[in-house]
Amino acid sequence: MLGTAGVLALLAVAAALVTQHAFEMRPCPWCVLQRLEFAAIALVAVLAWLWRSRTGLLACAALMIALANLGVLSALWQHFVAAASASCNRTLADRIIGALRLDGLLPDVFAATASCAEAKADLFGVPYEFWSLALFVVLGALAVWAVLRASRAA
Numbered sequence: 001m002l003g004t005a006g007v008l009a010l011l012a013v014a015a016a017l018v019t020q021h022a023f024e025m026r027p028c029p030w031c032v033l034q035r036l037e038f039a040a041i042a043l044v045a046v047l048a049w050l051w052r053s054r055t056g057l058l059a060c061a062a063l064m065i066a067l068a069n070l071g072v073l074s075a076l077w078q079h080f081v082a083a084a085s086a087s088c089n090r091t092l093a094d095r096i097i098g099a100l101r102l103d104g105l106l107p108d109v110f111a112a113t114a115s116c117a118e119a120k121a122d123l124f125g126v127p128y129e130f131w132s133l134a135l136f137v138v139l140g141a142l143a144v145w146a147v148l149r150a151s152r153a154a
Contacts, residue, residue: 001146002060005139006045009038012135017109025121025128026114029093030078034132035109036102037071041139057150061143068140075133082116083129 048060
């Protein structure tokens with residue numbers, strides 16, 4: 001389950017990069033923060049694969065659930081708060097990405113190039129951040145499912 005979640009998270013980052021670079025959908029700081037959350041979920045999935053024990057599975061699943069919940073909150077904040085503001089400079093998302101220096105290390109992936117209002121976009125008639133939100137819910141559900149399976153097997 002966690003491996004599937006990791007692959008889905010990487011696919012989300014890949015899709016974001018395709019829409020950014022092929023279709024010129026510039027990301028805002030909250031978009032970039034969600035990319036970071038997806039990448040962190042993928043890294044946790046790798047950690048779960050390396051740490052092959054019940055304890056490892058439960059610890060990684062718990063971390064994945066927490067990251068998925070943060071992703072849900074980020075997507076909701078982006079849609080209901082940040083997208084309504086003219087600027088998203090120095091928001092929490094901007095400060096996190098800046099503090100980690102990811103925008104300088106991997107600017108093609110983690111540099112925000114639009115304000116939250118400018119970055120509003122729909123994909124098949126659905127706000128882009130709602131696609132992200134739905135995937136975070138799926139990733140969290142996969143992690144919960146992994147915990148339930150491990151609990152039944154014990």
